[in-house]
Amino acid sequence: MFKVVSVALLVGVAMAAPRPDSPPIYAPIAPSYPAPHAVSPYKEEPPKPYQFDYGVRDDYSGANYGHNEVSDGNAISGSYTVALPDGRIQKVTYVADHHNGFQADVTYEGEAVYPDHKPAQPAYPAPAPYVPAPAPYAPPAPYA
Template sequence: MLTKVFVAVALVAMAGAAPTDVYGHQEDYKSQPIPYQFGYGVHDDYSGNDFGQTETSDGHTVKGSYSVKLPDGRKQIVNYIADHIGGYRAEVTYQGKAHHPSHAVHAAPSYHSEPAYHSEPTYHSAPSYH
């Protein structure tokens, strides 16, 4: 009887000492927020590309802005703030005046493949034997 009680106590002690996470993770496995900042920009007169972005974070709130030149000539600017409480909030503004080309836009030329030569069928008469 004493052996049964000893085994039961040992099993209870082992169950209490066993980790609750079978994979061995720490309870707080999330990393701490790290402040950061970055930015980039592209301005190419030849292709007409003009866009960029800047962003900063204090580890809890992200603030930033991005912009792009639109085909109508305006520049679209989006300023935003994002956090775990308010979510993503953005304000969109435009700079410049929209304009459209005054000349007609023509479709790009299309190319059709054609055979390099045109051959007519050739008929030979059957040989005649005398």
């Protein structure tokens, strides 16, 4: 019985193997990337002009900033202001387009004021000074 099953299995494997003169049984793999210079899936849209501005001034928190911007669809111009922590006001005026890139003019109003440095008292006591431990005792060697 074992011999019959072995011979049948061997004949099946031999018949399943491709012959050397037959064409290959596989197909070439299709490329998974788009063809070069493919048509863009996005359509070119006309420029869309816009304009916005906002401002915040909160005396309680000290927040003071604003931003405005205008675009004709091709170039953008605008400015924003920020109250800096040192008391100055930073004003940035900018222009941006596809030919010249982003160009900003930064100015500061006021004088920087820094508070006096007052070191805080440590919340813990100073560590004790280091004192090395005494050498361990060793009895003297006996006389011979």
